[in-house]
Amino acid sequence: MDLATLIGLLGVVGVLVGAIFTGEGPASQFVSIPSLLIVFGGTVMATLIKFPLGAVFGGFKVGLRTLLAKSDKPELLISVSVELAAVARKEGLLALDGREMSNPFLEKGVQLLVDGTENDVVSRLLANDIDQMIERHERGESIFRAIGEVAPAMGMIGTLVGLIQMLSNMSDPKSIGPAMAVALLTTLYGAVLANAFALPLADKLAARSNEERMLKNMILESVNCIQSGMNPRIMQELLSAYLPGSKRDLADDSDGKR
């Protein structure tokens, strides 16, 4: 898990716990097992209706793996690719055979070149891989996003159930306040589950997936460049456009002004 996710998750919990403990009344008034069951149980069940069983677990697994994975640094990948291109120009594509690479996607692309696979078949194979990776990632993201949509609705349903029970039995005016407090608990649970956990995690998954897509597109372009025997200097220039400004200077000194 990257640092930001960890800090964010701990921080959000800290902010909520702080808010509860600095306020009036015991913290125990914020815990209600039936309310937890309505919001969490209802959300899990509705999510099961929304997706195939395999997709729910698969989505969680893809999600966790994506959150925990470390992605390669683009500037390193560029310098490796440019080096490969230089070797291939001088000694031919076969000279790349058997090279170890840290990135399996780049390795696969280069291996296809070495095998003498046709030009557009290579592009098609790699592009297919990218498309399928995007689809897998989107499935993981959509599970979290679905939770983020269902949880507030379940919170509202729980609050409505509580309000109806309270309104039908208003014999003791003193009990109205606490009963409403309990009814509002499910709305609170739903809002926290959605806005502090599910939706931000879905966004992080989207950001990671985006990063990886950019990286793989860059590798696809590198492989095309290697195959076409492009001038390494041009290739460096071409690929450095994938880098954010600050890193471009490291990889490419000639574009210092930007």
Place this chain on the structure above:
Amino acid sequence: MDLATLIGLLGVVGVLVGAIFTGEGPASQFVSIPSLLIVFGGTVMATLIKFPLGAVFGGFKVGLRTLLAKSDKPELLISVSVELAAVARKEGLLALDGREMSNPFLEKGVQLLVDGTENDVVSRLLANDIDQMIERHERGESIFRAIGEVAPAMGMIGTLVGLIQMLSNMSDPKSIGPAMAVALLTTLYGAVLANAFALPLADKLAARSNEERMLKNMILESVNCIQSGMNPRIMQELLSAYLPGSKRDLADDSDGKR
């Protein structure tokens, strides 16, 4: 119906019934025939305005069939297609004549090849089939989604009607609470109908439709590969991109790192 849908539907009902019975007051206070009529009747009627009569029933039928259908496993389809390609490369396309296949869409594609149909006519026929399947599925999904949009509105309309009746006749303060409880019932019904049933089912339909689309696109690509006499090993590689990570290892050992 796949297992997840069944578990989810039963679970959502269980959660709601549990919330009602563990709370104060009799469960009967959550049942009001007029409120049911407003929300369910109003939703059905508005849905009839939204769609042609045939589309409502057709959409429900497509929906049910999609929920109940079992889709083919992609890894099996890949191995069948690769086998067909190997046969066709060795013995010609005619050798595929009369083969039984579990998937009717694959069978149709292969039959077209055997009949000597022209290259792009095959693609056009199959792509047309896919487009029309998507349109049929989307119609089914849109019925459920429409219900999910209309139901909360009908719930709100019912609550407004109840509130106006209550506010105009506030002579007895004791009746205010129960009257408001009844007024809120329609909002509850609308929220449950939309968020626990209609919208999740619409999402499941979309997920199933997506799966089937991917499967048919894979078959369309297989048929193209068979027709062009592609090397079965390359074809295996190409098609295995359609598989989720865990299943790719089963179908294709050479990509173990992913």
Place this chain on the structure above:
Amino acid sequence: MDLATLIGLLGVVGVLVGAIFTGEGPASQFVSIPSLLIVFGGTVMATLIKFPLGAVFGGFKVGLRTLLAKSDKPELLISVSVELAAVARKEGLLALDGREMSNPFLEKGVQLLVDGTENDVVSRLLANDIDQMIERHERGESIFRAIGEVAPAMGMIGTLVGLIQMLSNMSDPKSIGPAMAVALLTTLYGAVLANAFALPLADKLAARSNEERMLKNMILESVNCIQSGMNPRIMQELLSAYLPGSKRDLADDSDGKR
């Protein structure tokens, strides 16, 4: 008007009237001329700002005509087109001259073929016709959708006006309830106008427009097939993809499994 629209409109009115008459208090408490003026008047005026004057009336006219129109059955159009193709293949395109057809769009396409119009000019003329039809239909739909967006806002504005008047003059506590009831009436009117009439009708228009677009695309494809002298059997197969599952069996026995 198709049956579903009629049933739906009458049914929605029935549900609302039932809810009002089974509740407490006289039905007259749901009628307030000033509230009607705010919601309906305000909605009409805002709609006039949103669209050119001609578009409002034109949109209503297109809307009504679309709701009332009966569309051709696609399976009949397919058999007619296939027959035309068979004739054209045997006796040449000129043999189609003067044929009466129930569908004016098909007739126009065939007439262009008979006139010897060039291949892509025919496609361009017919595609232009389809684009313009879509644009006209979308204009009709957008009028109803605009009403569905404005009406709840006008209802809220009316309720705010009523609440402010009530809150400023709370000398008599007994009048608070009825005053709030009146204030809520505009919200109710806005919600009913939008969710029970305007938005469902907009959706029906979209569904009808979609149907017609599919039909015209099918005709465009038929005309192309006739012009290219396609084999009628292939053409039948190609066009039958436009049919929903149940009707495909009628038009094309060879695809019984689907």
Place this chain on the structure above:
Amino acid sequence: MDLATLIGLLGVVGVLVGAIFTGEGPASQFVSIPSLLIVFGGTVMATLIKFPLGAVFGGFKVGLRTLLAKSDKPELLISVSVELAAVARKEGLLALDGREMSNPFLEKGVQLLVDGTENDVVSRLLANDIDQMIERHERGESIFRAIGEVAPAMGMIGTLVGLIQMLSNMSDPKSIGPAMAVALLTTLYGAVLANAFALPLADKLAARSNEERMLKNMILESVNCIQSGMNPRIMQELLSAYLPGSKRDLADDSDGKR
């Protein structure tokens, strides 16, 4: 300003003034200078943050000009273009030199033809013009749409400020009603500014922009037709697809059935 906009704006004001004067209490209770400052001032300020200073004024200017402008009638433009095409076919493109035209965009296109500009350069120049016009119009529209989004938020902020002030100082129960009335005023102002003025005007701008885009696309197609020396009868047919149904009969008698 077209008639519909004028009627709509006056009508909306009339409806609101009517609602205020027919209700209880003096109309003056709906005027509060501080509330006006919060909603209008806050909206203007947030709009200034959203757009470059020039864009705000430019957008307003484009908006006003678009609202006030009169667009050419498409049926007239078609007959002029067809006439030009007939002349060009008979006497050559140079015969069009120096002709006065009511529409400057058509004149520019024809002038380019007369100058002997190359085929695709003409299309590129005119298409660029259309793209830039769309961008200018969208900027105008987006200013009004931004106001329509910000105003309700500013209204809510104002109401929250008022509620907090009221709730902190509830010593005199009699002042609660009027204080809440004042707090709600900003919500009312925000809702009216957004839903009765800003959003409808943004929609009108979009409709006008759409109309103009269609007109310019038609002219672009006309110029292409003239350049390619198309048969004027075919050209008439082709262009008449741009007309709404009722006007098509005027411009083109052969399509009377539609």
Place this chain on the structure above:
Amino acid sequence: MDLATLIGLLGVVGVLVGAIFTGEGPASQFVSIPSLLIVFGGTVMATLIKFPLGAVFGGFKVGLRTLLAKSDKPELLISVSVELAAVARKEGLLALDGREMSNPFLEKGVQLLVDGTENDVVSRLLANDIDQMIERHERGESIFRAIGEVAPAMGMIGTLVGLIQMLSNMSDPKSIGPAMAVALLTTLYGAVLANAFALPLADKLAARSNEERMLKNMILESVNCIQSGMNPRIMQELLSAYLPGSKRDLADDSDGKR
């Protein structure tokens, strides 16, 4: 920072401070450290979950730089480009070597031309640069937009926490008002943070990014024109379409009617 952003930010603060000080009660009732911690702390933490750590800081940096940067005037760039084209037509592309240009993107493009880089490689390099710039800008914008989405949710969560605490401890009726006032403070903070700062700044970033994209597309087109040796007069005409109406007259007198 452009003037509009500065005026807008100061103005929004002024409007809010004015509203607070002209109302009843001390301004101090609008400050609550715990409420500030919930809304600001919670928003920051959720934003950290949403984005990679580098992206949050990078996004802020890009955002600030974009807000503070001054963009080149398009009319100046056009006249410079046309001049370059005239020189290149007369003396060849090499005559452009070593020219200083105020815009580094134009300089880079011209340098590539001088280096004799192939036609489509130049386009690809520059288009890549534009794509990456857009992606960087969108990342900056999305940070602010995420804050604008999370802040109101955190405000609502804070208010729910406060309400539950208040409702559970309603022994002293006098404390209810002030307790609710404090509970509402977080909603107010969230609404102000989102609607008066984060969302408007996100929109300004989008507007600036849009401007810059247009500028760079114009330069890309200029470079293509220079390379193809286009007639400077046509080029001027072509590029002037990028200018807003008022500035087009300055750059191009022949289009005075628009």
